[in-house]
Amino acid sequence: MLTRRTLLGGTAGLALLGGSGLPVAAAWAREGAGEREDLTRWVDPFIGTGGHGHTYPGATVPFGMVQLSPDTDNGRWDSCSGYHQDDRTLMGFSHTHLSGTGVGDMLDVLVVPRVGPVVLQPGSLEAPEGGYRARFDHADEQATPGYYRVRLKDSGIAAELTATARAGLHRYTFPAGATGDGAHLLIDFHHGMQDKHGVPTRVTDASLKLVGNDTLVGGRRVHQWADGRHIYFALKLSRPFTTAQLYSDDQPVAGDQAAGTNLKCALHIADAAKGPLLVKVGLSAVDVDGALRNLQADLPGWDFDRVRGAARDAWQAELSRIRIDADSDVDRRIFYSALYHALLAPTLFSDVDGRYRGMDDAVHQMPAGRHTYSTYSLWDTYRALHPLFTLVQPERVPDLVDGLVRMAVESPAGPPVWPLQGRETGCMIGWHSAVVLAEAQAKGFKGIDYKAAWPVFRKRAFEDTTLGMGEYRRLGYIPSDTVDEAVSRTLEYAYDDWAMAHLAAGAGARDDARALVDRSRNYRHVFDPALTFVRARDSAGKWIEPFDPRAMGHMKKWRDFTESNAWQATFLNQHDLYGYMGLFGGPEAFERKLDELFTTSSEMPADAPPDIAGLVGQYAHGNEPSHHVAYLYAYAGAHHKTQARVRILLRTMHQDKPDGLAGNEDCGQMSAWYLMSALGLYAVDPVTPIYVFGSPLFRRAEVVVGPGRRLVVEAPGNGADSPYIQSVSWNGAAYTKSWISHASLAAGGRLTFQMGAKPNPRFGADPADRPPSFTPVKM
Structure with missing residues (x-):
């Protein structure tokens, strides 16, 4: 299994989005909204494009198959994401991009x-000349949501981009002197x-075909991170090209078709x-016919401004599902840019006719009204992004989660780890798809075939011997002299055991559930009580x-931890906090250890x-294993220490500038931590x-949690110093617990935090008011 370090308007307008479920979302958001504030103006897509944020502008x-964006670099x-704020030249505009990942891929159809x-x-x-x-x-x-433009200095061409769910639309305005054969579009396939x-993109089975005098279609397989993924496209011009030339290995090819690995077309x-030239491109992972159908369904015409308006x-x-009463425009930009980034992935993967390419490389058919998705950064996103979806995207959860079930059933690799474009990348450790399924099951989501998933997860839990599973079952831990990143694997496998225990119980496999609950305490076998560290x-x-x-x-051969050290690990x-505290000597000793984590030196090897x-000390907000840690004080x-830590992190780790994220965005997880x-x-x-409660940032927030249901979070007395x-x-009733159930919030209601400048150590201190942990699995 690989880790990232080893790879270093209205209904008419919304119809253009290709049946992605967005009209329902719009109806929810409009309910009782009153005067409509334009929330898109607070989104800055350039946040995260600098530093190590790895976002694209x-x-x-929302959740679109197409991400039409400029590519400034494809090699570092x-x-x-194909773009970095430091760059001053761009190669062109491609149609697929990853948001904030730690490994690169995609950038199709430049x-x-x-x-x-x-x-x-x-x-x-270094040498663009x-x-x-x-x-x-x-x-x-x-850049604004659904729109990007730039002027190219050398040629004077103005480029504008917008998108639908399954297609991208370009508008190029050439300078007055661009006449004759000099003006052209190069499609670098x-x-x-x-x-x-720096190895060039590995491509097989590529083909290009000219159709008439205004259309180019093609397909290829790409063997990068998602090894062997398929991508097909159909490109149409708003007016005919004069001539066209195909190239293979940078040599001209006669005729209207070309096959090979290195194909291009001018x-x-x-x-x-004469006037703006428009280019529309439909995508599919199934075949060229699918790309053509997606293009026709999403973009039957050429009205760029209408499509841009529909995207907006x-x-x-989607942004209107959460409305905040913020103190400053800076806070509004950070919040709504985070919400924007949280809704970029997973990405739509089924065609308009319901076909999709499965993890078995076969073409499958979705039932009417259902969709399948790709791009699941599960090691990251199970922590906050998927919980966010259960609150603010509940109608989409069945498709998002049932897609993981289908992947598990279809994939030769078993439970999804980091699935991308119908392939398993195997990136990162654990199989946290189990967590996403178990969460949806615990929260009562229907339309998900949990029982179909269980045999696949059971095989991983009780039969597989790869990835250290044999040692894990035999010894109760993974030895670091035989398996890389063994300490982190042991800890994350234990948490996945906890999730799989719930899936087993839901499937009626009670003996398996009991065994997995017991095994979920394997974390004890890598904890050294003498040093109070895992090691x-x-x-x-x-x-x-x-x-x-x-x-x-x-x-040097390998590390004991995954993107972390013993302090963070x-x-x-996450699941047996009271049992774990006993290894430290009790809650007070655990609290002191947490204090030490945040206050020790930040020096790193x-x-x-x-x-x-x-x-912050050895707490690392820029990477996901730390994201829940400030909440452990509860x-x-x-709990007052959770409040203090969380407020500081909210204020210091998220800013409204290109280098405004503490680490990789990771397909929405960094933003989801901020939003929640x-x-x-x-x-x-x-x-x-x-x-678990933290420290609400705003005086008031209103969240649409379902049709006719709203959650209002109020914080009177809130402020920078409170x-x-x-x-x-x-x-309206006094509430003493430091946590609240999902069912309560999902039903709608009013949650009021009275805020102040001084801590109230009594709040949440009583053992009866602390969050539950390691609660009995429902058999």
Whole structure:
């Protein structure tokens, strides 16, 4: 299994979005909304495009199949999304992008508008001269939800992009002098993300075909991170091209078809200066016919402004599900940009006719009205993004989660780990799809075939021997002298056991459920009570020396931890907090250890991966294993410390600038942490359907949680110097617990936090008011 470090308006308008469920969303958001504030103006898609955020600024719709965005680089870690704020040249505009991942892929169907002779190589960041790269200034860029534009300095071409659910629409305005054969579009069908060694995109089975004088279609398989994924496209121009030339391995090909691995096409536009040239591109993972159908269904015409308006309306509908009363425009930008980023993935993967390509590489058919999705960064997103969806996207949860069931059943690799475009990347550790399924089951979501998933997860739990599972079952831990990242694996496998126990119980497999509950306490076998740290053990059961809690591992061959060290991994426990505290000597000792985590030196060894970022002591907000840790004080009866820590993290780790994220966005998880925490809520253990209180950031927030149901979160007395909860009420009645159930919130109601400048240590201190943990599995 790989880890990231090893890879280093109205109904008419919404109909253009291709049946993605958005009209229902719009209806929900409009209920009782009163005067309609344009929330899209608070979204800045450039947040996260600098530093290590790895986001893209281009055009897409919520959960859309198409992400039409500029590509400034395809060869370094900080351009995993194809774009980085530091760059000053771009190669062109491609149709698929990943948001905030730690590994790159995608960047399919690059369209390059040019004036001058055809150039088939892009050039490099260091030496762009002579290639088809174009210079640009950030001052000439604009990005809003569903729209992107830029002016290319060398040619003077103005490029505008918008999108529907399954298609992208370009509008190019060429300068007045762009006449004759000099003006053209280059379609680079070999372009894509390279690996960390700079190896060009690995492509097989590529084909291009010209159809008439205005259409180009093609398909290919790409063998990068998602090894062997299929992508097909259909591209149409708003007016005929004058001539067209196909290329294979950068050599001209006669005729109207080409096959190979390195294919390109130049479409010459003699009347380019006549007026804006529009280009529409439909995608499919099934076949060219699917791409053509998606294109016709989503973009039957050429009204760019109408499509842009529909995309904006779709975003307005989704953003309107949460309305906040914020103190500043900065807070509004951070919040709604986070909500925007949280709704970019998973991405739609089924065609308009319901067909999709499964993990078995076969084509399957979805029933009418259902959709399947791709791009599940599960190691990250099970923590906060999927809990967020259960509150603010409940009608989409059945499709999102049942898709994981289908992947499990169809995939030769078993339970989904990091599925992308119909392939299993195997990236990161554990099989946290189990957590997402168990959470949906615990929260009562219907339309998900939980029982069909259980045999696949049972095989992983009780039969598989790969990925350290044999040692895990035999020894109760994974030895670090035989398996890489063994300590983190042991801890995360234990949590997945907890999730799988709930799936087993739901399937009626009671004996399996009991065994998995017991096994979920295997975390004890890598905990050293003498040092109060988790640490590496060898196959004989001995602690491996020397031990340094800041170190990545005990040998250069591999590390003992996944993107973390012993400091961070010691607090990975999410499901058995009261049992775990006993290993430290009780709640008070656990609280002191938490204090030490946040206050110890932030010094890191030279070989620490860049993912360990956003350090406060050894707490690492820039990477997901730390995201629940500030909330653990609540279990120790020191909830006021959760309030203080969470408020500081909200204010310091999320900012309204390109380098505004503490780490990778990771398909919405970084933003989801902010969104949930800003509402004063967090799911420490998503399998247990509760939310622990934090420190709400705003005086008031209103959340649409279903048709006719609204959750209002109020915080009178809130302010920059008032992070502390004095008391809580629920629907007007005093409420003493430091947590609340999902069922309560999903029914709608009014949650009121009375805030103040001084901590109230009594709030949540009584053991009866602390969050439940390791509650009995319902058999």
